[in-house]
Amino acid sequence: MFAHLHDDQLQCIAKLGTEIRLDRGTQIARQGDPPDGFYIILDGQIDWTRNVKGEVIPAVTLGAGEVFAELILLLDEPYPTSGRALTSVHLYKLTPDDFWKMLELCPGVMRGILKIAVQRSQIHETVTQQQAKLISLGTLSAGLAHELNNPAAAVRSNVKNLEAALQTLPPLALKLHRQPMTEEQIAFLSDLYNRTTTVALSGGQLDSIAQSEAEDEITEWLEAHEVADAWKLAPMLVSAGMDVGQLDEVTAQVTADCLECVLTWLETTLTGIKLLEDIKLGSMRISELITAMKNYSYMDQAPLQTIDVHEGIENTLIILKHKLKYGTVVKREYKELPRICAYGPQLNQVWTNLIDNAIDAGTGKGHLWIRTSVEGEYILVEIADDGVGISTDVQSRIFDQFFTTKEVGKGTGLGLDIARRIVLGHKGKISFESRPGNTRFQVRLPIHLSK
Numbered sequence: 001m002f003a004h005l006h007d008d009q010l011q012c013i014a015k016l017g018t019e020i021r022l023d024r025g026t027q028i029a030r031q032g033d034p035p036d037g038f039y040i041i042l043d044g045q046i047d048w049t050r051n052v053k054g055e056v057i058p059a060v061t062l063g064a065g066e067v068f069a070e071l072i073l074l075l076d077e078p079y080p081t082s083g084r085a086l087t088s089v090h091l092y093k094l095t096p097d098d099f100w101k102m103l104e105l106c107p108g109v110m111r112g113i114l115k116i117a118v119q120r121s122q123i124h125e126t127v128t129q130q131q132a133k134l135i136s137l138g139t140l141s142a143g144l145a146h147e148l149n150n151p152a153a154a155v156r157s158n159v160k161n162l163e164a165a166l167q168t169l170p171p172l173a174l175k176l177h178r179q180p181m182t183e184e185q186i187a188f189l190s191d192l193y194n195r196t197t198t199v200a201l202s203g204g205q206l207d208s209i210a211q212s213e214a215e216d217e218i219t220e221w222l223e224a225h226e227v228a229d230a231w232k233l234a235p236m237l238v239s240a241g242m243d244v245g246q247l248d249e250v251t252a253q254v255t256a257d258c259l260e261c262v263l264t265w266l267e268t269t270l271t272g273i274k275l276l277e278d279i280k281l282g283s284m285r286i287s288e289l290i291t292a293m294k295n296y297s298y299m300d301q302a303p304l305q306t307i308d309v310h311e312g313i314e315n316t317l318i319i320l321k322h323k324l325k326y327g328t329v330v331k332r333e334y335k336e337l338p339r340i341c342a343y344g345p346q347l348n349q350v351w352t353n354l355i356d357n358a359i360d361a362g363t364g365k366g367h368l369w370i371r372t373s374v375e376g377e378y379i380l381v382e383i384a385d386d387g388v389g390i391s392t393d394v395q396s397r398i399f400d401q402f403f404t405t406k407e408v409g410k411g412t413g414l415g416l417d418i419a420r421r422i423v424l425g426h427k428g429k430i431s432f433e434s435r436p437g438n439t440r441f442q443v444r445l446p447i448h449l450s451k
Helices: 007-016 070-075 096-104 109-177 181-201 207-223 232-239 245-251 256-299 308-319 344-361 416-425
Strands: 017-023 027-029 038-043 046-052 055-062 080-085 091-094 303-307 329-333 339-344 366-376 378-385 429-437 437-445
Touching: 007 096, 038 096, 070 096, 070 109, 091 096, 096 109, 109 256, 181 232, 181 245, 181 256, 207 232, 207 245, 232 256, 245 256, 303 308, 303 344, 308 344, 308 366, 308 378, 308 429, 329 339, 339 344, 339 437, 344 416, 344 437, 416 429, 416 437
Parallel strands: 329 366
Antiparallel strands: 017 091, 027 080, 038 091, 046 055, 046 080, 303 339, 366 378, 378 437, 429 437
16 A cells, blocks of 8 residues: 555655554454544454344454555444454554545555455445345244254154054954954955045044044943043044944944954054154155255256246245244235246345245234236236335335344344345346335346346
8 A cells, every 4th residue: 555655755654643552352443433543554463343233243354564444434434343453463543634634645545545445345245245144044044943843853753653553553463363253344344444544544623622522422432332441542533533323333243352452453553544644744844845945045056047936935935934824824916927047046035035024014913915927028026015014214224234123133134135135136126115004015027137
């Protein structure tokens, strides 16, 4: 910065400033402090960090020969980061007035100052964007972990119960094998097994009161016929569609001393089949979530590709299912859309931020509309909610970085700013309209993206 200056100019600058020596660990500046001067690092290192909603993020480390506080003096803004001495530090300081005097005496320095200021601004912006991505990733990871945990826990539990059922079946099968049965009796039991299995797997359930009454009735029948563990057998027999009349049919086909073995075998077999079905459903749910996350992130694909916007939105809804299950009603109004050339993971960030905000606006129990259509050379995606709306006095700031209408701790003020940047990066447009009960964010993306 000063290499091109004449000796008399350097002497002049040397007379303006003062030298400062600081010990290791000294706090040099705090984020939010007003500018107090322009600094040149003569020796040592300073670590700069940025606090974003309570998270301290490394920004940059500066060493000998570098300067700081030039940008905030030019903009008359507070420190965007906090600085602490990593080692003992030797600084050269110019007060704000002397900083401007230096620029007046040495106009050529201004070019170097502006170059550094632009670089520092890009560093701050990069840190902010990285933090926004980390926050978004953290939210998605927490939701995905929650959604994966439920089916995984169910699979573990069902496998354990299935193991117990399989250990019970062989002795029952041997005991039945020792019973003298006619072809007619075997055919009856085979038909009973097929009928009850179909009903058990059909998914049809009685309401809780009817289920309880049916179980009580079957329990009484079993106890009257001296069947052990009647209360254990009754729930599955009811789920398989059996009633007292069908149990009477069983007694007409098998002997009294064989009745308990037949009904226990039937209940245990049905339980095993039902557990297998539940394990299959749990495994399918896990596979569905993994596939959705892979598609959401466009793993193993080039950054810029031809994408189906509807597919991206649907994958986003799967990822956010943990927030939808509290009562938000999703209404899709999709029109046929052409595939567009875009950065898939980036667009999914847009849908995530807009859908997440819409869910929060309805406090998790409102309505969420997702509408798509074609407008000339653009596709239109509209995400609407029936929440309280955005107050008119803050609507002009809604896309500002770090501005949020959410409660403290619930919003970072980064989501809409990130969404706006991504849409603009795709040569698109983002806008919104809001009043109580009707807030609509509209994203228009060009069908043909020109680089």
